[in-house]
Amino acid sequence: MNQFTIDLWKVLHSYYLGFVKLLPRLALAVVLFLLFLFIARQVRRWLLPKILRNSEDSLLTGFLGDMGYWIVLILGISVALGALGFDGAVTKILAGAGLSAFILGFALKDIGENFLAGILLAFKRPFHIGDLVETQGVKGRIIDMTLRETIIKTLDGKDVFVPNAGILNNPLYNYSVDDFLRLEFSVDLDNREDYKKAIPLIENALKETEGVLHESHQHEAVASVEETKSNALCMKVSFWIKSPEAEKESPTIKSRAIQNVLHALKQHGFSYAPQKAGSGDS
Incomplete structure (x- = not known):
């Protein structure tokens, strides 16, 4: 029993020493992550007015702002893990993320398809908010659009949520292009x-x-x-x-x-x- 206690103490003591030795790196990693988090927020805050000057498209502006935010944040996570000495872990995480995305791509095919279609429509859109359109038997005015679906208010007052992939893959009649x-x-x-x-x-x-x-x-x-x-x-x-x-x-x-x-x-x-x-x- 005494030997077990001694061995357990040695293991805990080694973990303690390792943790103490890691503390400076851990503190540096936390500081780096918080710094990149601050930079990511500032990038998004800086990007939004810059994009709005050249585009009145709120969806595209928000998407580009979020994309800049996540790019900086992911870079910050990678730098923080590198400061901890987990350079190999970064590669494994990225590889795991790619594999997970590949697996989820099959499981959530429709959601992913609508998301990608939303991105395409955000960059090159065949309509604007308020346009009178008709697609897949739905006719009405565009009132909003997210990265997954487009919301159309029909002529009889119904709000119809049309998947973006359906709009991208089917004919769309826009009655407001030339008025x-x-x-x-x-x-x-x-x-x-x-x-x-x-x-x-x-x-x-x-x-x-x-x-x-x-x-x-x-x-x-x-x-x-x-x-x-x-x-x-x-x-x-x-x-x-x-x-x-x-x-x-x-x-x-x-x-x-x-x-x-x-x-x-x-x-x-x-x-x-x-x-x-x-x-x-x-």
Whole structure:
């Protein structure tokens, strides 16, 4: 029993001496880590206003600031471990982190994919906050974006959280890129009517409709024969509007345009079948 106590004391004493010998290095490592932690915070605090001067993108600014912070912090951890004499441990930690990332990459494939997609969208984004977009059957305005998902407020007030990978891998329709939106509807005239006379009447009625654009050749109101039926001549009518508030204005402008076109045709004696309105935003 006495021998066991002596051996235990020797082991504890050796650990104590080793700890005392390590104290200066430990103190230096703590000081170095705290120094790098301070520098990392200052780098992030310094980067944010610098980036904001050249970019109004809050997501990209925050991402770059966090990236600078973590790069400096990881460097500080490596230097602190080196001061403790754990140079080999740094290599093992980095190798272990790479292996862990490889394993977790399979386990959390969807999360990692959305995270990487968020980074790509942050650097080269096909939309901005407030844009009217449509993707994967969801149509609404962008209200926020994180590195994992994009939040879209639909036209009926729902908040939809769309994974970034889905946006990156699927078609995205942005109606706010140039602030123009095309609307369509159709009018069924009697098959015996002269469509050549009806076309200018329809186009003039559209030009006189409030909210319909007609100043530019690229955004002219157009009427054309879409198809003929046994007793009807189907006229396709399309026109352009400004789209900053498309979800509020387009139904009103479209209704006004239909009424004006039907009134003009009726005023000039044209006979038409009950009109078949259809939305064709593009």
